[in-house]
Amino acid sequence: MPVQKTTKDEIITKSIEVFRKQGYHKTSMSDLATACGLQKGSFYYHFKSKEELMQAVLQMVHGYYNKKVFSIAYEKGLSAEDRFVKLFKKQEPIITQDIAGCLFGNMTLESIGNKKEFKNFLKAFFSDWIAAFQHLYQENHSEESAFELSQQSVMEIEGALMMMRLYDDKNLLKSACLRVLDRLKKEP
Amino acid sequence: MPVQKTTKDEIITKSIEVFRKQGYHKTSMSDLATACGLQKGSFYYHFKSKEELMQAVLQMVHGYYNKKVFSIAYEKGLSAEDRFVKLFKKQEPIITQDIAGCLFGNMTLESIGNKKEFKNFLKAFFSDWIAAFQHLYQENHSEESAFELSQQSVMEIEGALMMMRLYDDKNLLKSACLRVLDRLKKEP
Amino acid sequence: MPVQKTTKDEIITKSIEVFRKQGYHKTSMSDLATACGLQKGSFYYHFKSKEELMQAVLQMVHGYYNKKVFSIAYEKGLSAEDRFVKLFKKQEPIITQDIAGCLFGNMTLESIGNKKEFKNFLKAFFSDWIAAFQHLYQENHSEESAFELSQQSVMEIEGALMMMRLYDDKNLLKSACLRVLDRLKKEP
Amino acid sequence: MPVQKTTKDEIITKSIEVFRKQGYHKTSMSDLATACGLQKGSFYYHFKSKEELMQAVLQMVHGYYNKKVFSIAYEKGLSAEDRFVKLFKKQEPIITQDIAGCLFGNMTLESIGNKKEFKNFLKAFFSDWIAAFQHLYQENHSEESAFELSQQSVMEIEGALMMMRLYDDKNLLKSACLRVLDRLKKEP
DNA sequence: AATGAATGAGAGTTCATTCAT
DNA sequence: TATGAATGAACTCTCATTCAT
Numbered sequence: 023m024p025v026q027k028t029t030k031d032e033i034i035t036k037s038i039e040v041f042r043k044q045g046y047h048k049t050s051m052s053d054l055a056t057a058c059g060l061q062k063g064s065f066y067y068h069f070k071s072k073e074e075l076m077q078a079v080l081q082m083v084h085g086y087y088n089k090k091v092f093s094i095a096y097e098k099g100l101s102a103e104d105r106f107v108k109l110f111k112k113q114e115p116i117i118t119q120d121i122a123g124c125l126f127g128n129m130t131l132e133s134i135g136n137k138k139e140f141k142n143f144l145k146a147f148f149s150d151w152i153a154a155f156q157h158l159y160q161e162n163h164s165e166e167s168a169f170e171l172s173q174q175s176v177m178e179i180e181g182a183l184m185m186m187r188l189y190d191d192k193n194l195l196k197s198a199c200l201r202v203l204d205r206l207k208k209e210p
Numbered sequence: 211m212p213v214q215k216t217t218k219d220e221i222i223t224k225s226i227e228v229f230r231k232q233g234y235h236k237t238s239m240s241d242l243a244t245a246c247g248l249q250k251g252s253f254y255y256h257f258k259s260k261e262e263l264m265q266a267v268l269q270m271v272h273g274y275y276n277k278k279v280f281s282i283a284y285e286k287g288l289s290a291e292d293r294f295v296k297l298f299k300k301q302e303p304i305i306t307q308d309i310a311g312c313l314f315g316n317m318t319l320e321s322i323g324n325k326k327e328f329k330n331f332l333k334a335f336f337s338d339w340i341a342a343f344q345h346l347y348q349e350n351h352s353e354e355s356a357f358e359l360s361q362q363s364v365m366e367i368e369g370a371l372m373m374m375r376l377y378d379d380k381n382l383l384k385s386a387c388l389r390v391l392d393r394l395k396k397e398p
Numbered sequence: 399m400p401v402q403k404t405t406k407d408e409i410i411t412k413s414i415e416v417f418r419k420q421g422y423h424k425t426s427m428s429d430l431a432t433a434c435g436l437q438k439g440s441f442y443y444h445f446k447s448k449e450e451l452m453q454a455v456l457q458m459v460h461g462y463y464n465k466k467v468f469s470i471a472y473e474k475g476l477s478a479e480d481r482f483v484k485l486f487k488k489q490e491p492i493i494t495q496d497i498a499g500c501l502f503g504n505m506t507l508e509s510i511g512n513k514k515e516f517k518n519f520l521k522a523f524f525s526d527w528i529a530a531f532q533h534l535y536q537e538n539h540s541e542e543s544a545f546e547l548s549q550q551s552v553m554e555i556e557g558a559l560m561m562m563r564l565y566d567d568k569n570l571l572k573s574a575c576l577r578v579l580d581r582l583k584k585e586p
Numbered sequence: 587m588p589v590q591k592t593t594k595d596e597i598i599t600k601s602i603e604v605f606r607k608q609g610y611h612k613t614s615m616s617d618l619a620t621a622c623g624l625q626k627g628s629f630y631y632h633f634k635s636k637e638e639l640m641q642a643v644l645q646m647v648h649g650y651y652n653k654k655v656f657s658i659a660y661e662k663g664l665s666a667e668d669r670f671v672k673l674f675k676k677q678e679p680i681i682t683q684d685i686a687g688c689l690f691g692n693m694t695l696e697s698i699g700n701k702k703e704f705k706n707f708l709k710a711f712f713s714d715w716i717a718a719f720q721h722l723y724q725e726n727h728s729e730e731s732a733f734e735l736s737q738q739s740v741m742e743i744e745g746a747l748m749m750m751r752l753y754d755d756k757n758l759l760k761s762a763c764l765r766v767l768d769r770l771k772k773e774p
Numbered sequence: 775a776a777t778g779a780a781t782g783a784g785a786g787t788t789c790a791t792t793c794a795t
Numbered sequence: 796t797a798t799g800a801a802t803g804a805a806c807t808c809t810c811a812t813t814c815a816t
Contacts, residue, residue, distance in 0.1 A: 028800080028801085043323045043324075044323055044324050045235065045319075045320050045321075045323065045324060047233070047235035047236050048235050048324045050784080050785065050786080051785075051786060051787085052784085052785085052786095060801075060802095061801070061802055061803065062786085062787085062803090063787080063788075063789085063801085063802065063803065063804085064800075064801050064802070064803095065786095065787095066786090066787065066788075067799080067800060067801070068800090070787095071786080071787080072786065072787095122323060123319065127319060127372060128319045128320070130319075130372050130375065130376050131233075131311070131315060131316045131318075131319040131320060131372055131375070132233050132236075132316075132319060132320040133233075134375045134376060135231045135232055135233065135236075135310060135375075136231075136232050136233060136236045141376070144376055145376055145377065148373070148376060170385070173373065173382070174366070174385075174386070174389065176369070176373070177366055177369030177370045177372065177373055177382075177386065178362070178365055178366045178369050179369070180368075180369040180372050180373075181364070181365030181366050181367070181368040181369030181370075181372075182365045182369075184315060184318050184319055184365065184368050184369075185336070185361065185364070185365055185368075187318065187319070187322045187323075188318050188322060188329070188332055188333055188336060189333065194361070194365070197358070197362075198362070198365065201362065217775080238809075238810065238811080239810075239811060239812085240809090240810080240811095248776075248777090249776070249777050249778070250777095250778095250810095250811085250812085251776075251777060251778070251779085251812085251813080251814080252775075252776050252777065253811095253812095254811090254812065254813075254814090255775060255776070256775090258812095259811075259812080260810095260811065260812090404779080404780090419699045419700075420699055420700050421611065421695075421696050421697075421699065421700060423609070423611035423612050424611050424700045426805075426806065426807085427806075427807060427808080428805085428806080436780080436781095437780070437781055437782065438782090438806095438807085438808085439780085439781065439782065439783085439808080439809075439810085440779075440780050440781070440782095441808090442807090442808065442809075443778085443779060443780070444779090446808090447807080447808080448807070448808090498699060499695070503695060503748060504695045504696070506695075506748050506751065506752050507609075507687065507691060507692045507694075507695040507696060507748055507751070508609050508612075508692075508695060508696040509609075510751045510752060511607045511608055511609065511612075511686060511751075512607075512608050512609060512612045517752070520752055521752055521753065524749070524752060546761070549749065549758070550742070550761075550762070550765065552745070552749070553742055553745025553746045553748065553749055553758075553762065554738070554741055554742050554745055555745070556744075556745040556748050556749075557740070557741030557742055557743070557744040557745030557746075557748075558741045558745075560691060560694050560695055560741070560744050560745075561712070561737065561740070561741055561744075563694065563695070563698045563699075564694050564698060564705070564708055564709055564712060565709065570737070570741075573734070573738075574738070574741065577738065593796080614788075614789060614790080615789070615790060615791085616788090616789080616790095624797075624798090625797070625798050625799070626789095626790085626791085626798095626799095627791085627792080627793080627797075627798060627799070627800085628796075628797050628798065629790095629791095630790090630791065630792075630793090631796060631797070632796090634791095635790075635791080636789095636790065636791090
């Protein structure tokens with residue numbers, strides 16, 4: 023009965039965690055409502071469907087990554103190695119929190135086969151991620167091989183997140199990050 | 211072993227593909243019924259729940275992998291490299307079919323956070339996979355570093371499958387396999 | 399818990415009355431479920447949507463009219479006048495029952511502007527009705543003017559049903575029928 | 587009478603068309619809000635419910651008809667026939683606009699069975715309509731038979747409007763009006 | 775073994791309505 | 796006056812499951 027204002031952004035922020043932990047299909051509007059302290063029906067004032075909400079979630083997380091994480095790769099004044107390390111330090115707590123992994127990786131494997139509407143959001147995220155890594159690798163490598171190393175690194179991190187979740191072991195991610203970093207130093 | 215082609219096995223076989231493409235939660239018993247040419251109700255003669263069916267599916271696929279894929283790693287008379295190549299050749303068509311990836315990888319990211327019942331099935335599969343790769347790497351590497359290389363390789367393949375599905379590009383898997391193979395030759 | 403078989407036809411039959419009295423949009427699946435002694439969800443075993451159910455309802459009523467009412471117009475061995483009277487006697491109790499009028503008339507005014515899916519069902523019914531009346535009028539009138547008299551008669555009956563419902567007065571329908579009958583005798 | 591163009595009247599005026607085309611139950615407060623350029627909530631400053639709004643709509647349309655349409659029947663200085671023609675000319679564009687028919691006819695068939703609150707508004711309208719026609723017919727007919735002819739005419743027009751909507755044919759209304767007019771000339 | 779019919783919980787969504795601002 | 800945000804009931808529909816046959 024009391025009016026408690028909720029902003030669109032608050033809803034999205036609170037929904038991120040629910041989707042990241044439970045996935046898209048297993049998460050009901052009721053779950054989200056509870057997490058947001060709203061009634062089920064109130065969601066539809068802000069988003070016209072669960073799908074649209076998820077898209078907003080993907081967009082916000084992607085935007086956050088662009089601004090706060092991937093951007094580190096392009097910072098001036100730090101060595102490529104330092105930027106890599108800084109980037110990992112920023113990223114790690116996000117994806118290890120509650121051992122729930124990467125929202126985009128989770129969503130890719132869950133929904134690529136049954137929700138075409140998400141595909142472009144997912145691709146856009148990974149493309150930006152790969153571009154950021156590529157930028158770092160280009161310090162020591164050709165554009166082309168930097169791209170391949172970057173792809174490889176993203177894959178490895180996503181694979182590591184999968185195993186991290188399966189074995190409840192955050193160290194698997196750490197080792198993967200070390201390997202990604204190592205690749206920077208090695209000759210092509 | 212008397213080969214008893216029970217209907218149970220046929221159901222499982224047909225269900226594999228549906229689950230692999232659509233995931234667990236998005237797949238309804240109706241979907242499975244259609245795929246199996248059965249009525250929804252008929253499932254419950256063979257399996258007491260959707261969950262139990264999925265477990266049977268995971269078990270059958272795991273068993274198949276043990277017998278037909280991972281076993282290659284332990285074959286006598288072939289070099290480690292040749293066994294790696296043979297194993298890949300066996301595995302590749304399975305996981306690239308319909309670009310639907312690896313059932314266990316898909317299930318891990320979809321259900322680890324919401325279906326504890328599957329966890330052990332998933333872990334068991336990946337442990338056997340890692341063990342097989344480790345066995346191969348041990349030819350050139352210490353037990354410990356062979357384990358790590360093996361873990362790394364599985365992660366990379368799973369990550370590659372994720373990107374393969376996202377970008378509709380089977381070559382991403384092939385490159386990953388080449389890197390996995392390469393690791394065999396290199397010194398630690 | 400006990401299994402009580404309901405046939406599609408029974409559901410349709412029971413739904414007719416609910417729709418006729420309450421209209422389409424005001425009738426909920428719960429209302430229909432109650433009327434049929436089923437659970438809401440059970441409907442969807444027989445019909446895949448409320449809309450499809452309504453179409454089945456329209457089809458069944460139309461079929462009934464063709465077989466039992468409009469067919470009278472084409473009977474051999476009775477004068478046109480007698481057939482008219484016989485037809486009215488058959489039709490009257492149907493449309494005066496509960497003073498709920500004609501399902502097709504009701505549905506036309508309620509849904510023509512918002513459910514295009516019903517339009518053809520409604521048109522088909524009225525076309526058959528008009529054809530039946532036309533056949534009778536043709537005894538005394540040219541084809542063309544029989545058609546117009548027939549159209550006029552159907553309109554008048556539908557208008558009479560509207561007023562009957564509004565004023566709770568079945569006599570309004572009776573007078574209309576008398577006028578329709580009268581038209582048969584008069585010269586053009 | 588000071589013409590006070592209140593917002594209330596504007597709301598009603600804009601709502602008329604929506605209700606006439608879509609009916610009562612299919613029209614949501616959102617639809618009306620959009621049509622009026624208001625927020626849903628703002629309605630409730632002017633009307634305490636959707637039902638009350640509809641009643642205001644019915645009242646305004648009825649008032650308009652009394653003042654601008656039915657009144658023609660009582661004008662001095664014109665023959666009954668001329669008044670009939672004048673009345674039709676006034677009425678026709680209203681009820682053929684968008685082939686949406688007569689709000690009162692539409693509402694009668696949609697809501698007589700489920701919204702008793704509207705009944706008196708509907709009856710009042712039709713009674714005034716019938717009285718107007720009766721007044722015209724009384725020129726050539728007894729009071730009683732004028733009443734019956736009038737009832738019949740209104741029914742026929744409403745029936746014609748139903749068919750007009752169903753078959754997208756405004757001529758059906760025109761023919762009905764001609765018949766209504768014809769009745770004036772004929773002897774009883 | 776298999777099916778057809780039913781169940782009941784719960785899904786996503788819509789809606790009329792409320793009310794502090 | 797008008798609005799933005801919320802409510803909660805009701806809506807259509809889906810689902811995993813049951814079970815007599």
